[in-house]
Structure formats: structure tokens, C-alpha cells
Amino acid sequence: MDTATGSEANSTLELLRKRRSVVxxxxxxxxxxxxxxxxxxxxxxxxxxxxxxxxxRLQVLSKAAQAMLGDVLAAEFKARIPEANDKQVEFERQRPQRAPVLIVVSSNVNREHSVPESEQMLSCGAVCMNLLNAAVAMGYAAQWLTEWPAYNDTVKQALGVSADQHIVGLMYVGTAAEAPGERVRPDLATAVSYPEVIPVP
Incomplete structure (x- = not known):
């Protein structure tokens, strides 16, 4: 059985403990x-x-595809908010093009399977988290976003995501322009408990 050396295990743990998303x-x-x-x-x-x-499912969008998606976002944003100014519309056009790599993670839930949909969706979330950690381990920066495009039917259609599935993550990957600062994290005491017994009804 392959086992990690102490230094490998320590470096992996440090990555998980200190990983930060970059906007x-x-x-x-x-x-x-x-x-x-x-x-x-x-x-x-x-x-x-x-x-x-x-x-x-994962789609790695080319630069051309990112630009095309940007056109979809701009048009949809303008249709939804007719009073939007040119600067706002252009911001939406550039939204998918903010980083060198954009990976769209979407669900492909099999609702006929005995495994509950919730478990399948959790697996989708795990893909996004693994992707973030792998990118950071490779020395890159990454951010997992959804924002309004992930919940828009026109955007889903443009990406070939059926109406009954979900865009789980818009994953941006590249090089950080500057190192991210730390942010406040939940205290273990507020999130973790060690029950000796459980309240059996």
C-alpha cells in the first residue's frame, strides 16, 4: 500500500489548512x-x-468560448435590466474572461438511480473543491463562483446544461496578481462538538 511520507503529509495538510481563494x-x-x-x-x-x-460534467472554455459566453451574459443582462448602462453591460461581457482559464462544472444527476440526488450533488461540490485544491497545489490561484449566470436558464442553455441540471461552479484559474490576505474563519468551538451521548427519542 502506498503511504505518504511525513513531509508529504505535512505539506498536504498545510495546503488544506492555509488555502485561500483569489478573487x-x-x-x-x-x-x-x-x-x-x-x-x-x-x-x-x-x-x-x-x-x-x-x-x-466539466467544460474547459477556450478564449473564444469565453468571449461567446460573455456576449450571452451581456445580452441577457441587458434584457433583464433595460436601464443598465454601457459600463455595466460591458462588465457582464467580461465576466467569463476575467482569468486565463474558466472551467464550468455542472451536474449530471441520475434521478433514476437509487443514490439520492443530494449525495450526487455533494459529489459535484467535491469536484469543485478538489479542483481548487489541485490548482493551488500546482502553484496557481483559483476561485469557485456561481453568481447570477449559474442560475440563469439562457446561460445554462448556451452551455448545454439541461433545465433539470445545475451549474455548480464557474471555476477561474490562473496566477494571482497579489497574494490574498487571510480572512476570519469559523472557530472550531462553534462548529464542532464531541457528544458523549445522543438524545435518543
Whole structure:
């Protein structure tokens, strides 16, 4: 059985303890190479998957595809908010193009399977988290976003995501323009308990 050395285990734990997202507007070139991206994606889909369903799909959008998605966002934003000014519309056009790499993670839930939909969706979330950690381990910056486009039917249609599925993450990957600062984290005492007994009815 393969086991990690002490130094490998420690470095992995430190990455998990200290990982920070970088806001997409602060992620620039260079992005990962195709070979590096393949490693990140390979790690991303190595997640708990009860039933071996693979209830997720990943799309790595090319620069051309990012620009096309930006046009969709701009048009949809203008249609929803007719009073939006040119600057606001242009911001939406640039939204998918903020980082060198944009990966769309969507669900592919099999509702006929005995595994509950909630478990399949949790597997989708695990893909996004693995992707973030893998990108950081590779030395890149990343941010997991959804924002309004993830919940818009026109955007889903443009990305080939059926109406009964979900865009789980818009994953931006590249190089941090500046190191992110730390932010306040939940205190363990507020999130973790050690019950000796449970209130059996």
C-alpha cells in the first residue's frame, strides 16, 4: 500500500489548512499549461461518488468560448435590466474572461438511480473543491463562483446544461496578481462538538 511520507503529509495538510481563494479579478496570466490542466482535472474528478455515477460534467472554455459566453451574459443582462448602462453591460461581457482559464462544472444527476440526488450533488461540490485544491497545489490561484449566470436558464442553455441540471461552479484559474490576505474563519468551538451521548427519542 502506498503511504505518504511525513513531509508529504505535512505539506498536504498545510495546503488544506492555509488555502485561500483569489478573487477572479485578481487572477491573470499565466494560466496552467494543457498538461498541468489535465493533472488538475484528473485530481478534480477523484472524489467520493456513491454508486459510481459520475454525476458531474466539466467544460474547459477556450478564449473564444469565453468571449461567446460573455456576449450571452451581456445580452441577457441587458434584457433583464433595460436601464443598465454601457459600463455595466460591458462588465457582464467580461465576466467569463476575467482569468486565463474558466472551467464550468455542472451536474449530471441520475434521478433514476437509487443514490439520492443530494449525495450526487455533494459529489459535484467535491469536484469543485478538489479542483481548487489541485490548482493551488500546482502553484496557481483559483476561485469557485456561481453568481447570477449559474442560475440563469439562457446561460445554462448556451452551455448545454439541461433545465433539470445545475451549474455548480464557474471555476477561474490562473496566477494571482497579489497574494490574498487571510480572512476570519469559523472557530472550531462553534462548529464542532464531541457528544458523549445522543438524545435518543
Amino acid at each position: 477572479a479579478n485578481n487572477i491573470g496570466e499565466p494560466g496552467p499549461t494543457r498538461a498541468e490542466l489535465d493533472l488538475i482535472l484528473e485530481a478534480a474528478i477523484r472524489v467520493p461518488d456513491h454508486g459510481k455515477i459520475g454525476p458531474w
